[in-house]
Amino acid sequence: MSPYVLYAADLVAISILTFAVYLPRHRRRDLVVAYLGVNVGVLAVAGVLAQSTVGAGLGLGLFGVLSIIRLRSTELTQHEVAYYFAALALGLIGGLGVAPLAMSIGLMVLVVLVLALADSPRLMSRYRQQTMVVDRAIVDEVALVAHLERLLGCHVHQVSVQRLDLVNDTTTVTVRYESGRPAQVAAESAAWEQVTR
Known part of the structure; x- marks a missing residue:
């Protein structure tokens, strides 16, 4: 399986998540840039780790530390934190490529769909x-x-x-x-x- 298919799927998923779900609902341009940057960065490093002999655990640990530092550097609401973790998850799914292609794409769709539904203005709007x-x-x-x-x-x-x-x-x-x-x-x-x- 070519990793480029998963890379393309990740870019489609993060684009939908940020430009079709997050931006129309919350209008924070700075976080759109952050979500895209986090996702592509995680995708790139996870892709390199998947192709190298360096342990994936080391890479994931580094991203855990970096994400904690980033999330503590500014005040975020809980839904914004959820979008951050979704961006991280999409990058890891696309970059590591350890699951079969259909499962990886299905998981990406699931992440985007759950956030789109859970953050819907119609859900518990009162x-x-x-x-x-x-x-x-x-x-x-x-x-x-x-x-x-x-x-x-x-x-x-x-x-x-x-x-x-x-x-x-x-x-x-x-x-x-x-x-x-x-x-x-x-x-x-x-x-x-x-x-x-």
């Missing part, structure tokens, strides 16, 4: 997370959740207090919530206000 500063210092978690639900107009699933500042009267929280249910939230908030009076 679920959100954000860090916010509330203009009150709220110690009671139940009261904090009720206050956040009134502010956001949605159902709060989880609240994690990052900082409670009693001097400046603020609460910094990371909140996970589900949008799109304002009528139910309004009813629950009204019931909570009746209880606390």
Whole structure:
């Protein structure tokens, strides 16, 4: 089996992943360059390691160290980390070429397809997370959740207090919530206000 077929398949897969899946959804040009560079670099070195007597474990260990350094050098979201690992995986599958051709191409298709589906805006689009500063210092978690639900107009699933500042009267929280249910939230908030009076 010619390795060039896998190299071409890898380039097609990473192009689809970056230009058809990632860029239209997230619009970060710098990460497109990073994903392409990581993928082609891994592909090149994995291809050389596959043809040489140097142990593949050494090469993979080097890439593990390099990827950790790269991922720690800037703040990335979890989906951006997933794209990084997908770019690495595609490069390794294409470069090492240890599996049969059909299996290697099938695995590349699987990686791209899973990320395309998992990162779809239609999948769990109502679920959100954000860090916010509330203009009150709220110690009671139940009261904090009720206050956040009134502010956001949605159902709060989880609240994690990052900082409670009693001097400046603020609460910094990371909140996970589900949008799109304002009528139910309004009813629950009204019931909570009746209880606390």
